[in-house]
């Protein structure tokens with residue numbers, strides 16, 4: 001009557017901090033890790049037989065063991081790969097390991113322009129992400145990304161020409177505040193030598209796509225157009241990248257005419273919901289399609 005289809009089990013939201021001490025200079029990261037294992041554990045679901053199962057508590061413990069084993073400073077991609085490979089190589093019933101890692105935005109502080117040996121401050125909301133899969137055939141896939149990269153510009157954004165009917169209240173505008181929180185993931189045609197450098201390149205391309213040159217900027221006729229421009233720039237600047245997924249909520253700053261005065265492009269009602277939500281996958285021509293994480 002019933003048939004078990006896909007099944008997997010893992011641990012979510014395992015948080016860790018890791019310090020690497022290089023003399024008096026210390027390097028710190030904070031990571032949130034999610035694991036998910038595909039394995040031949042059908043009997044656990046259908047018969048209550050847990051024989052050979054890698055408990056999610058064991059998976060959680062392994063997150064810390066593998067972090068300790070990373071004796072040199074490493075990226076979330078290198079760590080995620082080591083963790084996924086550990087699960088497949090250690091547990092014979094595991095056919096595929098999936099690992100997600102998110103890096104909190106701790107940045108080394110500067111005091112009087114000099115980088116501090118061991119002091120960090122949390123800067124903004126931007127989280128660097130990776131999704132690693134590794135299977136028993138040895139196939140490794142590493143996707144990279146960023147989430148909650150909040151950006152705003154006070155002008156050079158408008159929205160015109162859309163359909164108007166009995167339900168339309170929105171006026172056309174050629175000047176508005178544009179704000180979003182960018183979530184992006186990108187897939188590689190081939191894995192880069194240096195994940196940190198590629199991250200910086202893609203991040204820079206995404207930001208340049210939003211803002212344009214420092215003097216004057218670049219006009220955005222819609223979040224859709226800007227999203228596509230950002231992805232195009234990322235593909236142009238990072239040749240290893242095969243496709244980019246972007247999700248960009250339109251975080252509205254609504255014109256406000258305070259009591260007794262008018263709206264003069266100065267005061268806005270800041271909102272977070274409801275918000276527009278725009279997303280797309282942009283692929284290098286002739287590349288394989290990209291699925292959202």
Ligand SMILES: O=c1[nH]c(=O)c2[nH]c(=O)[nH]c2[nH]1
Pocket residue numbers: 158159170221222223224250276
């Ligand atoms: O850039 C925009 N894209 C939309 O699809 C949209 N819809 C809307 O109400 N405002 C906007 N702005």
